[in-house]
Amino acid sequence: MADTALASTASAANAVPAVQIVGVNKWYGDFHVLKEIDLEVAKGERIVICGPSGSGKSTMIRCINRLENHQAGRIVVDGTELTNDLKRIDEIRSEVGMVFQHFNLFPHLTILQNCTLALIWVKKLPKKDAEEVAMQYLKKVRIPEQANKFPGQLSGGQQQRVAIARALCMNPKIMLFDEPTSALDPEMVKEVLDVMIGLAESGMTMLCVTHEMGFARQVANRVIFMDAGQIIEQNEPVAFFSNPQHERTKLFLSQILH
Amino acid sequence: MVQTPTLASPTVAGKAFVRRQLAASLPPPLATAGILGWLRKNLFGSLSDAILTVVGLAIIVYVVWTVADFAIVRAVTTATTGEACRKPGAGACWPYVTSFWRLFAYGYYPPAEQWRPNVVFALFALLLIPLAIPAAPLKRTNAVLFLIGLPIVAAILLSGGVFGLASVETRLWGGFLVTLIIAVTGIVASFPLGLLLALGRRSNMPAIRFLSVMYIEFWRGVPLITVLFLASNMLPLFLPVGWNVDQLVRALVGVTLFTAAYIAEIIRGGLQAIPRGQYEGAMALGLGYWQMMVLIVLPQAIKIVIPNLVSSFISLFKDTTLVQIVSIYDLLGTIQQSRNDPAWTAPTTSSTGYLVAALIFWTCCFGMSRYSQFIERRLHTGHRR
Ligand SMILES: Nc1ncnc2c1ncn2[C@@H]1O[C@H](COP(=O)(O)OP(=O)(O)OP(=O)(O)O)[C@@H](O)[C@H]1O
Ligand SMILES: [Mg+2]
Numbered sequence: 001m002a003d004t005a006l007a008s009t010a011s012a013a014n015a016v017p018a019v020q021i022v023g024v025n026k027w028y029g030d031f032h033v034l035k036e037i038d039l040e041v042a043k044g045e046r047i048v049i050c051g052p053s054g055s056g057k058s059t060m061i062r063c064i065n066r067l068e069n070h071q072a073g074r075i076v077v078d079g080t081e082l083t084n085d086l087k088r089i090d091e092i093r094s095e096v097g098m099v100f101q102h103f104n105l106f107p108h109l110t111i112l113q114n115c116t117l118a119l120i121w122v123k124k125l126p127k128k129d130a131e132e133v134a135m136q137y138l139k140k141v142r143i144p145e146q147a148n149k150f151p152g153q154l155s156g157g158q159q160q161r162v163a164i165a166r167a168l169c170m171n172p173k174i175m176l177f178d179e180p181t182s183a184l185d186p187e188m189v190k191e192v193l194d195v196m197i198g199l200a201e202s203g204m205t206m207l208c209v210t211h212e213m214g215f216a217r218q219v220a221n222r223v224i225f226m227d228a229g230q231i232i233e234q235n236e237p238v239a240f241f242s243n244p245q246h247e248r249t250k251l252f253l254s255q256i257l258h
Numbered sequence: 259m260v261q262t263p264t265l266a267s268p269t270v271a272g273k274a275f276v277r278r279q280l281a282a283s284l285p286p287p288l289a290t291a292g293i294l295g296w297l298r299k300n301l302f303g304s305l306s307d308a309i310l311t312v313v314g315l316a317i318i319v320y321v322v323w324t325v326a327d328f329a330i331v332r333a334v335t336t337a338t339t340g341e342a343c344r345k346p347g348a349g350a351c352w353p354y355v356t357s358f359w360r361l362f363a364y365g366y367y368p369p370a371e372q373w374r375p376n377v378v379f380a381l382f383a384l385l386l387i388p389l390a391i392p393a394a395p396l397k398r399t400n401a402v403l404f405l406i407g408l409p410i411v412a413a414i415l416l417s418g419g420v421f422g423l424a425s426v427e428t429r430l431w432g433g434f435l436v437t438l439i440i441a442v443t444g445i446v447a448s449f450p451l452g453l454l455l456a457l458g459r460r461s462n463m464p465a466i467r468f469l470s471v472m473y474i475e476f477w478r479g480v481p482l483i484t485v486l487f488l489a490s491n492m493l494p495l496f497l498p499v500g501w502n503v504d505q506l507v508r509a510l511v512g513v514t515l516f517t518a519a520y521i522a523e524i525i526r527g528g529l530q531a532i533p534r535g536q537y538e539g540a541m542a543l544g545l546g547y548w549q550m551m552v553l554i555v556l557p558q559a560i561k562i563v564i565p566n567l568v569s570s571f572i573s574l575f576k577d578t579t580l581v582q583i584v585s586i587y588d589l590l591g592t593i594q595q596s597r598n599d600p601a602w603t604a605p606t607t608s609s610t611g612y613l614v615a616a617l618i619f620w621t622c623c624f625g626m627s628r629y630s631q632f633i634e635r636r637l638h639t640g641h642r643r
Binding site: 065067090091093094096097098100102103104105106107108117118121122166167170 | 535536538539540541542543544545546549553554557558561
């Protein structure tokens with residue numbers, strides 16, 4: 001079902017794909033969450049994943065940085081295959097940034113400390129250098145003035161931008177977003193999307209689970225529709241929205257686009 | 259512009275209503291503000307509240323007066339023998355306390371060597387006070403000195419036998435000195451052990467989880483008295499012939515192992531309150547297990563359970579009195595021993611002694627409790643939505 005010809009639409013013609021998912025299956029107990037997932041993401045490619053609730057979108061992208069483990073198939077991230085080797089997992093995690101629906105900032109640390117933590121403890125940077133890097137990314141997401149506040153003192157949109165900056169500090173090759181705007185009040189969605197659009201323009205490889213179809217139209221190279229643990233349809237955004245092929249995609253789009 | 263037919267007042271019913279001037283905020287009515295308002299709201303809110311308030315006040319006045327009458331008004335303050343205390347109507351026998359205070363403080367520690375416990379008390383205070391003040395500098399050095407330096411210095415200084423210090427057997431140690439040693443060792447040593455057990459109980463490794471559960475459930479199932487009895491009577495059976503472990507050390511180990519099980523369960527409660535997202539956030543950044551635990555999870559988990567931890571430490575402090583049953587004489591033990599001294603026999607001697615014990619224990623426990631509230635309030639700033 002995967003349309004392999006589409007991969008060529010990606011701008012980067014790099015030989016090693018950023019992410020390669022081959023025949024991945026996963027079960028929660030008896031429940032088959034991911035069924036024969038095949039997906040290849042080229043470097044610099046931006047992918048939007050959508051689908052009904054419970055279809056396995058989160059599970060799939062969480063497999064990419066091993067927050068969940070898959071039971072069959074192969075996942076190769078930037079040439080490194082994910083196995084049970086803990087060292088390799090930590091290595092991949094420090095190359096793959098992730099932004100969560102509920103931000104997952106550390107409430108007992110300041111914004112700046114949230115951002116420098118992994119630089120200091122994982123990348124072993126001296127504190128001063130780490131702070132410099134962190135401030136640079138906080139400027140990029142336009143909240144350097146909040147650096148010494150605690151996450152609880154920030155609005156949802158600001159917190160999510162901090163979460164993006166925190167992930168970017170590690171200088172990741174791939175960014176994963178799991179519904180980054182769906183816990184936000186409507187007036188804050190835009191400020192987060194703007195940051196993500198800026199990131200997309202800088203050439204970052206991105207996999208976003210989101211239902212922000214405007215965002216998908218604007219930045220995605222490819223939109224993927226999942227249902228019941230499978231990739232049902234994928235296409236470049238214009239064709240995906242104007243001419244969905246599968247019944248389920250049509251139903252889903254009609255619900256989401258009103 | 260804004261149509262509010264249901265909200266508009268009757269006089270403008272049916273017409274569009276726009277408020278041109280915003281209403282200014284007014285001060286609250288007098289009856290709800292100030293001291294009078296507070297009294298009214300909290301103590302005399304209703305007839306039954308008022309009755310309870312009056313009855314409560316009466317009880318407090320009665321208790322305070324009885325104690326003050328005994329400890330101050332009718333008290334015997336100066337006397338060299340128990341004669342004065344034996345007079346009818348005499349209150350607290352303070353001379354008994356002044357003549358035995360060394361026993362209460364040091365037990366049977368030889369008087370000529372009592373400067374050694376004094377040095378230990380002083381070091382303890384000198385290191386604990388800056389450690390407890392959040393603004394004091396050099397926290398790390400201070401903590402290392404308190405947790406590692408002090409125990410070593412205290413052990414050498416108190417037992418002696420080296421550096422020309424006369425050897426003092428632990429069976430001579432007693433009084434508040436022993437109370438403090440058992441309580442502080444118990445608290446300081448049981449915390450890291452409890453922490454590891456809590457992590458072990460939530461570990462993904464079945465063997466570690468099983469061992470932690472076994473340990474915790476075993477120690478929680480045995481009363482402390484039994485632990486102390488076992489430590490003092492049964493331990494020699496398990497040790498090779500000729501080996502001997504000091505009685506006080508046995509009690510220390512018993513108290514520590516016992517408390518660790520409770521600490522573990524308290525910390526586990528805190529760990530359970532930390533949302534999965536915190537673990538995921540840490541893992542997604544590439545932090546390893548120990549980094550994640552030490553930097554992200556434990557600081558938050560422990561903060562939540564500070565009140566419970568302190569409760570546990572307070573009850574440990576009070577439970578130190580149980581060591582009497584294995585012939586170690588802590589503060590309460592030395593009072594028990596001296597209250598029947600023939601020279602001071604009087605109807606009020608025991609009450610006086612127990613009053614002293616109660617005051618000292620209450621001061622220490624109340625201090626711990628207040629300090630934990632202070633820390634809690636301090637840690638609360640800037641956290642969570
Ligand atoms: N830890 C788990 N144990 C058991 N079942 C789980 C677990 N996590 C997720 N599931 C189930 O797996 C399915 C897929 O979950 P997933 O979170 O990937 O869905 P999703 O597509 O991200 O949905 P949503 O849009 O609601 O986030 C759901 O039916 C969910 O109930
Ligand atoms: Mg999801």
